Amino acid sequence: MSRVLIVGAGHAGATLAGLLRQAGHRGPVELFGDEVDLPYHRPPLSKKFAQGELEQWLRPAEFYREQDITLRLGEHVVALDTAGRRVHTASGDAHDYDHLVLATGAAPRRLALPGTDLAGVVSLRTLADARILRKCVVERRALVIVGGGYIGLEVAAVARANGVNVTVLEREERVLARVASPRLSEILAGHHRGRGTRIVTGVRLTGLTGRDGRVSGAVLEDGTEIPCEAVLIGVGAEPRDELAAAAGLHCDHGVVVDGHARTSDPHVLAIGDVTRRPGFVRLESIPSATEQARQAVATITGGAPNPAEVPWFWSDQFDLKLKIAGLVPAEPATVVRGDPASGRFALFHLDGGALTAVESANSPAEFMAGKKFLASGTRLDPVRLADPATPLRDAVA
Structure with missing residues (x-):
């Protein structure tokens, strides 16, 4: 039974640990995290931080015990030995692996300016x-x-x-x-x-x-x-790929992986915000992390590979529930559906009739339809698309 070590106890790492057990993996699973808290949901940090709803654990502590997942919280991994297949921690311990998964995420970009060390x-x-x-x-x-x-x-x-x-x-x-x-x-x-x-x-x-x-x-x-x-x-984030780079893994503004979460080392995978996937800029989102966790499970267990998903994410701002799918081009040809002044609308971005992205607010039907159009490569008629009285299915070119 293969031993899986996961470095990073954020959404990607914790999700992977649970999915491995769900897929029937019975070998040892160890989850390393720099923080002492149980793995938790990140979106409330910016969306609900004033409401006393911060401590939303991804799973209760009992789950990890019942699933025989070893939590090594507050244990910082400082080096990877890919030749010997082991990781070294700040405490001086070494842990062997058969599969290593890097889920180290990204760190806030720092500003080298006077006063940034002040309280507040x-x-x-x-x-x-x-x-x-x-x-x-x-x-x-x-x-x-x-x-x-x-x-x-x-x-x-x-x-x-x-x-x-x-x-x-x-x-x-x-x-x-x-x-x-x-x-x-x-x-x-x-x-x-x-x-x-x-x-x-x-x-x-x-x-x-x-x-x-x-x-x-x-x-x-x-x-x-x-x-x-x-x-x-809040000026963006940098991938925490220093461990991978020091170990000689291929990195390019993130750990470079293929569509199966594999790095340049056959025994090392990477998932989540730290990765750079083929065909994408580096994606920082919960859906992307979850998708890659599923890819890693399939790679580790030998299961059927998962089909690629349309990248998407969400944002809450005041009364606007924003959902965005696809990647917005530099100079999009935009079709507005609905009235932005009402707070309910969708922006469809086309390239010669082909949909490249949809940005929506309080419009779940438009978002879901746009996501499906993106997955299927459906071409749309911009005139009919702009008319909210026209059903979306009738906007297909």
């Missing part, structure tokens, strides 16, 4: 980070968010809903510039501004000022200082 400055990746942020919101501290990505906008929505003064600083000319269409960026920025969020684009942060060791202001390139009592740094 936080990134958002762990329960500990979210607890600090919740305290800032509960105490109504004026908040500056550096970075207008999905995490930053989700936090802004929660903070504004709790009466916090929020300023979002984005160096690009629009929020979500790297991950959303220009039309969705415009709609969401307007939605936030209409609820009191200050959004400043095309600006660059040069540093943070402090008073008595706590942050008190954010300084822009033109010398403007924005007073604040808390700062969230």
Whole structure:
């Protein structure tokens, strides 16, 4: 019976451990995590951090005992010996494996700027980070968010809903510039501004000022200082591929894997945010992590490979339940279905009639139809697609 070691106890790693048992794997399964908490859901960290709903465990502790999954929480893996097939931990222990799965995720990108070590400055990746942020919101501290990505906008929505003064600083000319269409960026920025969020684009942060060791202001390139009592740094994440790179595995802005979660070493797999898959930019989403966990199970157990899925993810901002499928092209030809002003709409992005992505808000039917169209390569008629009175099935070209 093969011994499987999983390095990383986030959603990808914990899901894989459970799916291995579900698939009938009876060999030893050991799950290593840097944090001491049980594996937990990550989306509440930015979506529900002010509601006291942070500690949402992926599985109760009893599950791991009943399934004979060894949890090694708070145990940091520091090196991989791929030749000897073992991992080394910070405590000096060595653990052998038959299959090693890297699920180390990604870490918040740091800013090498003055003042980022002041109290009240936080990134958002762990329960500990979210607890600090919740305290800032509960105490109504004026908040500056550096970075207008999905995490930053989700936090802004929660903070504004709790009466916090929020300023979002984005160096690009629009929020979500790297991950959303220009039309969705415009709609969401307007939605936030209409609820009191200050959004400043095309600006660059040069540093943070402090008073008595706590942050008190954010300084822009033109010398403007924005007073604040808390700062969230949300400028993206970097794959935690240092273990893989040091072990000589093929890495390129993430651990490079194939469609079966295999790395350049036949005994090492990788899943989740740390990976870079063929045909994709690096994907950071729960659905992607779950899909790759299933791929890894099939590879380890010799089961039938899983078909590739359409990439998708979701975001909650105020009353908008956003769901996005596919990858938005750089210059999309966008068809708007529904009325963005009503808060219920879908943006279909076409390339010569072929759907490349759908971005939706409070429109589950449009999202599901778009996801199916993407999977099947269905071509759509833009005129009929734009008419909400026309059933989606009749918009097929």
